[in-house]
Amino acid sequence: MLFLLFSIALSAPKTHTTKDGYIMNLIPSGRFLMGSESSTPNRGKDEQEHEVVLTHSFYIGSCEVSQRIWENYLEHKSRFRDPTFPVNNISFFDALQFANLLSKAHGYEECYVITPQAAEWPKGLKCKGYRLPTEAEWEYATKAGQGDLQDKELEKFSWNKGNAQKTLHPVGAKKANAFGLHDTLGNVWEWVWDIYADYPKTELIDPIGVKKGQFRIRRGGGYSTGASRVRIADRYALNPINKHSFLGIRLARTAR
Numbered sequence: 001m002l003f004l005l006f007s008i009a010l011s012a013p014k015t016h017t018t019k020d021g022y023i024m025n026l027i028p029s030g031r032f033l034m035g036s037e038s039s040t041p042n043r044g045k046d047e048q049e050h051e052v053v054l055t056h057s058f059y060i061g062s063c064e065v066s067q068r069i070w071e072n073y074l075e076h077k078s079r080f081r082d083p084t085f086p087v088n089n090i091s092f093f094d095a096l097q098f099a100n101l102l103s104k105a106h107g108y109e110e111c112y113v114i115t116p117q118a119a120e121w122p123k124g125l126k127c128k129g130y131r132l133p134t135e136a137e138w139e140y141a142t143k144a145g146q147g148d149l150q151d152k153e154l155e156k157f158s159w160n161k162g163n164a165q166k167t168l169h170p171v172g173a174k175k176a177n178a179f180g181l182h183d184t185l186g187n188v189w190e191w192v193w194d195i196y197a198d199y200p201k202t203e204l205i206d207p208i209g210v211k212k213g214q215f216r217i218r219r220g221g222g223y224s225t226g227a228s229r230v231r232i233a234d235r236y237a238l239n240p241i242n243k244h245s246f247l248g249i250r251l252a253r254t255a256r
Contacts, residue, residue, distance in 0.1 A: 014026040015062070024061050025062050027059070029054050029056055032051070033050070054206060056255070058133075058254050070090075076090070080245060082168070082170070088188050093240060095249045096119050125254050132249065133250065134209065137252055145178055156174065166224065174186070174187075185220050185231075194208065218238050219234070
């Protein structure tokens with residue numbers, strides 16, 4: 001088995017906190033294996049294992065964005081109403097709008113140009129405002145030098161169909177991974193930036209996804225997801241206008 005190709009410091013993660021109290025952890029640049037091995041149980045055909053190099057460090061939310069923080073900027077409708085729960089029932093375009101509003105409120109440039117049915121990210125990773133993580137950033141931060149979790153471990157890290165009792169739970173209640181991130185698996189699936197496409201077989205450097213396509217990607221599983229789908233490498237294509245009670249976001253921001 002070929003292991004991940006980066007090491008992790010054991011010291012407490014460096015953090016950045018927004019004026020609204022959203023805590024983001026600094027993730028170092030590095031190289032890792034994205035996707036999963038062909039022998040992985042329940043592996044999808046679109047999880048071709050390949051090397052990825054991230055030349056930039058970035059901040060990513062230590063938790064999913066809560067309803068409390070979201071509602072400082074946008075309205076939110078959900079059957080699960082609690083300020084400590086993750087925001088949910090939001091489209092991909094809602095997520096981009098929120099990121100732009102947060103950037104503007106905190107003095108950063110807005111990363112996205114949004115139209116009713118399309119979105120552009122003109123400066124890409126050079127934009128220093130708030131944004132969605134790329135699919136590679138999300139998986140790198142979630143793996144944190146580890147592989148997929150076994151059932152007994154998953155219970156400690158994730159709210160899923162087996163333990164969530166058909167409802168959302170407060171963000172940050174489960175154990176954090178080695179990067180100090182909570183709920184990357186379970187509670188709500190998380191929108192990432194990339195347009196859905198099969199992985200290449202070659203090494204990629206700072207990938208941000210293909211330029212054209214119909215679907216975006218959600219990652220991580222949710223409160224109603226069976227344990228077999230609550231896997232780090234699992235990916236799901238979704239229409240960007242869709243909204244679901246099991247779907248939310250975690251924000252990122254390029255550090256350098």
